[in-house]
Amino acid sequence: SNGGVDIGGALDSLPFYVMLVDAKHRILFANKVMSQSLKMDSKDIIGAYCPKLVHGVDDFHGCPLHEVIETNQAVEREVFDPRYQRWLKPIIYPTGQFTADEQAVFLHLTYDITEAKQNEDTYKNIIENSTNFFYSHTIEHILTFLSPQIINILGYTPEEAKVKWTELLSDNPMNEKGIQITEEGIRSGKSQPPYKLEMLHKNGERVLLEIRETPLVIDGKTVSIIGAATDITNRRRDKEALLESKEYFQALFNGVSDAVFVHQPVEDKPGKYIEVNDAACQMLGYSRAEFNHLTSIDIAKGQYNDAVPSLSTLKRLKETGSFLGERTYITKDGHEIPVEINSHLVVLRNIPTVITLARDISARKQAEKAINQAAEEWHTTFDSISDPISIQDSDFTIIRVNKAYAQYYGEKAETIVGKKCFEMSKCGNESRSTSLDCPHAITIKSGKAASHVRFDAIRGKYIEGFTFPILDKHQKTVATVHMTKDITERKKAEKEQQQLRDKAEMSSRLAAVGEMAAGIAHEINNPLTGVIGFSELLMDMRDLPEVVLENLKIINDGSIRVKDIVRRMLTFARQPKPQKSTANITELIDNILELRGYVLKTANIHVIRDYEQDLPWVTVDPGQLQQVFLNLIVNAEHAMKKAHDKGILIIKTERLDDHIRVSVTDDGLGMSDKVMAKIFQPFYTTKEVDEGTGLGISLSHGIIQEHGGTIRVESVVGLGTTFIIELPITSIEEDSEIAITVADTSQAMKRAKILVVDDEPAVRALVRAILTVNGHTMEECD
Numbered sequence: 001s002n003g004g005v006d007i008g009g010a011l012d013s014l015p016f017y018v019m020l021v022d023a024k025h026r027i028l029f030a031n032k033v034m035s036q037s038l039k040m041d042s043k044d045i046i047g048a049y050c051p052k053l054v055h056g057v058d059d060f061h062g063c064p065l066h067e068v069i070e071t072n073q074a075v076e077r078e079v080f081d082p083r084y085q086r087w088l089k090p091i092i093y094p095t096g097q098f099t100a101d102e103q104a105v106f107l108h109l110t111y112d113i114t115e116a117k118q119n120e121d122t123y124k125n126i127i128e129n130s131t132n133f134f135y136s137h138t139i140e141h142i143l144t145f146l147s148p149q150i151i152n153i154l155g156y157t158p159e160e161a162k163v164k165w166t167e168l169l170s171d172n173p174m175n176e177k178g179i180q181i182t183e184e185g186i187r188s189g190k191s192q193p194p195y196k197l198e199m200l201h202k203n204g205e206r207v208l209l210e211i212r213e214t215p216l217v218i219d220g221k222t223v224s225i226i227g228a229a230t231d232i233t234n235r236r237r238d239k240e241a242l243l244e245s246k247e248y249f250q251a252l253f254n255g256v257s258d259a260v261f262v263h264q265p266v267e268d269k270p271g272k273y274i275e276v277n278d279a280a281c282q283m284l285g286y287s288r289a290e291f292n293h294l295t296s297i298d299i300a301k302g303q304y305n306d307a308v309p310s311l312s313t314l315k316r317l318k319e320t321g322s323f324l325g326e327r328t329y330i331t332k333d334g335h336e337i338p339v340e341i342n343s344h345l346v347v348l349r350n351i352p353t354v355i356t357l358a359r360d361i362s363a364r365k366q367a368e369k370a371i372n373q374a375a376e377e378w379h380t381t382f383d384s385i386s387d388p389i390s391i392q393d394s395d396f397t398i399i400r401v402n403k404a405y406a407q408y409y410g411e412k413a414e415t416i417v418g419k420k421c422f423e424m425s426k427c428g429n430e431s432r433s434t435s436l437d438c439p440h441a442i443t444i445k446s447g448k449a450a451s452h453v454r455f456d457a458i459r460g461k462y463i464e465g466f467t468f469p470i471l472d473k474h475q476k477t478v479a480t481v482h483m484t485k486d487i488t489e490r491k492k493a494e495k496e497q498q499q500l501r502d503k504a505e506m507s508s509r510l511a512a513v514g515e516m517a518a519g520i521a522h523e524i525n526n527p528l529t530g531v532i533g534f535s536e537l538l539m540d541m542r543d544l545p546e547v548v549l550e551n552l553k554i555i556n557d558g559s560i561r562v563k564d565i566v567r568r569m570l571t572f573a574r575q576p577k578p579q580k581s582t583a584n585i586t587e588l589i590d591n592i593l594e595l596r597g598y599v600l601k602t603a604n605i606h607v608i609r610d611y612e613q614d615l616p617w618v619t620v621d622p623g624q625l626q627q628v629f630l631n632l633i634v635n636a637e638h639a640m641k642k643a644h645d646k647g648i649l650i651i652k653t654e655r656l657d658d659h660i661r662v663s664v665t666d667d668g669l670g671m672s673d674k675v676m677a678k679i680f681q682p683f684y685t686t687k688e689v690d691e692g693t694g695l696g697i698s699l700s701h702g703i704i705q706e707h708g709g710t711i712r713v714e715s716v717v718g719l720g721t722t723f724i725i726e727l728p729i730t731s732i733e734e735d736s737e738i739a740i741t742v743a744d745t746s747q748a749m750k751r752a753k754i755l756v757v758d759d760e761p762a763v764r765a766l767v768r769a770i771l772t773v774n775g776h777t778m779e780e781c782d
Contacts, residue, residue: 015349017054017088017110020095022103023069025050037112054081054088054110068092068106078113087113132228132256139186139222153209153231155202170206172198182213185225189217191254191278197229208233214251214278228255254278259339259358263295264351270296270310283339283360285332296356301328301336317345317354329358338365391470393479394444396420408484421482427454439467440480447477453487462491500591500622524566530762532559537769580707582617583625585660585727586653592629593651596637603637604646612654619730624703628711631696632664632723638687639668639721658729659709665722671715679713753777 011018012032020029030045038045038053045053051063064077074093081088089111097105133149143165146158154161154168161168169175178195185192194212201207213227253260259280263271273291281287284299296310309327316323323343328336343356382389388405392398398419406413409424416424421440439450451466464487470479535556539549586609593600593607600607633649640647650665671679675686680701704711709727754776756767764780771778 016112017090017108019050019054019108019110021050021065021092021106021108022099023065023106024103025063025065026103027053028099028105034110050108054090054108064090064092065106065108068094069104089113132230134226134228134255136216136224136226138224141182144224153201153229154199154207168199170198170200172206174198178211182225185213185215186222189215189220189222191215194257196232206233207231210257212255212257214254216251226251226255228257230257256357259283259360261291261296261356261358262353264348264353265314268311268314270314270354280358283331283337283358284329290332299329301330313341313343314354317343321345326361327358338362388484390416390421390424390482391479392421392440392482394477396422396440398424399479405484425454425456426458439465440482443467443469443480444477447471447475461486461488463487497587497591500588500626501595524562526758526760527762528559528563528566530760530766532556532563533766533770534762535559537766579623580619580621583620583622584617585615585620585625585662586611588620588622588626589629589651589653589662592626592633595630596633599637600649603641605637605640606648608648608650610650610652615653615655615660616729618660618727620707620727621703625707628700628703628725629662629664631700635696636664636666636668636721639670640666643668655729656726659726660729662725662727663722664725665720667720670717670719670721671713672717676713676715680711751775751777753779755779755781757781 011029014031015033017034017037018029018031019027019034021027027045027048027050030042032042034054035042035045050065064075064079067075072094074091076089076091079088079090080086091109091111093107093109095105095107099105133153134145134147135143135150136145137143143162146161148158150161151157156164156168174196175198178197181192181195191212191214194210197209197211199207199209208231210230210232211227212230213225215222216224216226253275254277256277257279259282260275260277261273261280262275263273265271272293272295276288276291280291286294296313300309302309313323313325313327321344323341325341327339327341329339330336338361339358340361341356341358343354346353346355383403385402386404388408389402390398390405391400398417398421401413401416403413406416409416427438437452439452442448442450447469449466449468451464453462453464455461456463464485466483466485467480468483469477470481472478535552538544539552539556544552590609593609636647636649640649647667650663652661652663652665654661671686679697681698701711704725704727707727708730709725711723711725713721713723715721751774754771756764756771756778757780758764758767759782761782764782768778768780
């Protein structure tokens with residue numbers, strides 16, 4: 001007895017031989033385990049010759065004690081005892097103590113390896129259910145042990161890792177903190193909080209480890225560090241070889257990150273805990289001494305279907321030998337911790353023993369709650385989308401729809417799920433899997449988004465559908481998300497827009513024909529007037545031969561025929577009477593800009609639309625007004641290309657009292673005052689030959705006037721030109737025809753002196769001949 005501590009009793013409780021021997025190999029002390037194993041009374045053992053009694057070795061030099069005496073170092077050896085057919089593992093330590101007769105005293109620990117292997121199975125259950133690999137190193141950081149499981153985590157064998165250990169640390173700054181924590185453990189001799197360490201796998205990948213270290217202290221001095229490393233990158237379970245040393249196992253036991261509880265059941269009830277690790281104490285807040293007075297019933301909370309879960313767990317263990325499930329543990333201060341327990345029923349020294357590993361799954365439970373909440377939010381969002389959405393697999397089977405989809409087809413969602421998508425949309429059958437216009441089939445085959453537009457004849461709506469791929473972990477398309485949108489109104493608007501564009505294009509074509517016809521009229525009608533006029537004058541002469549009169553008639557008839565052809569061409573080219581309707585002035589402008597978009601882009605002309613918002617609609621002929629805008633934009637294009645092969649075209653709309661003003665501005669060559677004075681005259685043009693006829697602006701002027709509006713021009717040479725159109729804001733009912741009063745000019749006229757002005761000599765000659773016959777005097781000017 002020493003200070004109230006029963007050292008002998010403590011040594012008797014150890015599950016291996018404990019002896020004190022002197023240098024003459026005499027046994028000075030033996031614990032009960034040794035006497036029970038040798039089936040000898042302890043008093044018969046004291047003083048016996050140790051090599052013969054324990055190891056069955058007669059030769060003095062065969063005893064490991066001899067080596068300890070010579071080296072004064074601890075010796076460990078495995079010895080086979082043929083007497084009992086068993087393997088023993090003696091470890092002999094010099095104590096530095098001496099007997100009364102000055103003989104050195106040695107501590108002799110002998111393990112029965114056979115029985116130890118039974119215990120080893122128990123320990124392996126603990127280690128194999130852990131995610132750790134284990135290591136030890138000296139206080140100088142020289143590795144003395146690495147468990148084989150390191151190859152599963154870092155890809156190196158223990159031998160390779162020992163050589164390259166310092167190179168395995170990554171450049172992560174967190175590693176410096178880990179080294180500092182290890183140094184503090186060496187200095188203080190106390191376990192430090194777990195820390196994270198990042199190491200490099202053999203394949204170059206970074207592996208994040210959680211490190212728990214415990215210093216091994218002998219005689220108050222730290223001699224080595226024992227550590228457990230958990231791969232928290234992928235949470236793989238580590239397998240670690242179990243060392244026989246009790247001190248070493250205790251360090252490993254406490255290095256496990258999961259809480260470990262050991263108890264021995266008493267009949268059908270759990271017994272008090274006989275061992276727990278540091279993680280268990282940290283998890284629940286009890287000390288080891290407090291745990292010795294607790295059972296699993298004290299720490300496990302009852303559940304709605306299991307009032308005493310520990311009893312049901314113990315029953316399952318007796319039936320199957322293991323149990324895996326979830327429980328709620330209660331800490332010392334009353335907090336609840338959800339845990340996952342992995343329990344095993346093993347036999348330890350012929351006593352049924354329950355070893356339970358408990359892992360705190362609070363974070364996982366919170367993550368599951370967040371996932372469930374996110375899923376609920378996703379479902380709410382999915383059903384809140386107003387457009388119909390469905391999800392279908394590669395076989396066209398619908399696996400989910402939102403509320404909008406069910407409402408569109410007038411069925412409940414649960415009756416739709418399981419049907420084929422083409423059954424709902426009535427767009428075909430399964431043979432459409434090879435169709436080029438089925439977006440689902442296209443997406444399944446290509447893995448890319450697809451779209452299509454179809455007409456739903458049943459509901460009379462245009463539907464635009466989009467499909468997006470859903471990929472599995474191998475990036476293979478296994479399903480699609482199908483979104484549909486009702487675009488009936490958009491289609492209607494597009495149709496109306498197309499009609500306006502078609503009319504504008506037709507107006508443009510008619511304008512071109514008009515230019516051609518006007519040119520023909522201008523070039524043909526003047527000389528044709530002389531031919532017809534003189535042929536008619538000659539035919540009125542009575543003294544001409546009959547043959548000449550017939551020839552003149554042929555000439556006259558042919559000329560009149562040509563005149564009729566020209567007249568019909570002009571009639572074809574003329575715009576019909578305005579067909580007025582209300583229209584959005586900016587839409588008409590945009591139609592023309594779209595029509596000329598390609599030309600403007602290729603001419604490097606940037607268009608700026610400066611539209612006043614919410615302009616009232618005007619009563620106009622959309623086709624004619626678009627022809628006006630087309631003429632002005634084409635002229636602006638020509639001016640800017642001629643000036644600098646690019647430009648800026650600004651089109652502005654605004655309301656001024658009861659008028660709408662449209663301004664078309666370019667930064668082209670500009671016009672002089674002389675040109676502006678003639679710009680609205682027919683056939684006046686500043687363009688080169690074959691570039692224009694001079695009728696576009698004149699025609700535009702006439703159209704604007706017919707609409708009761710005005711058009712004017714402002715220009716500065718070298719800076720550009722602005723055409724300004726002002727149209728009245730009137731309804732169809734307010735718009736009326738303007739009566740034209742034609743003065744009666746059919747009054748008798750006496751002989752007069754008349755000035756005839758014409759650039760065609762034949763026309764002047766004809767007029768002179770007619771007026772002279774009637775007795776008038778005339779002067780000519782070309």
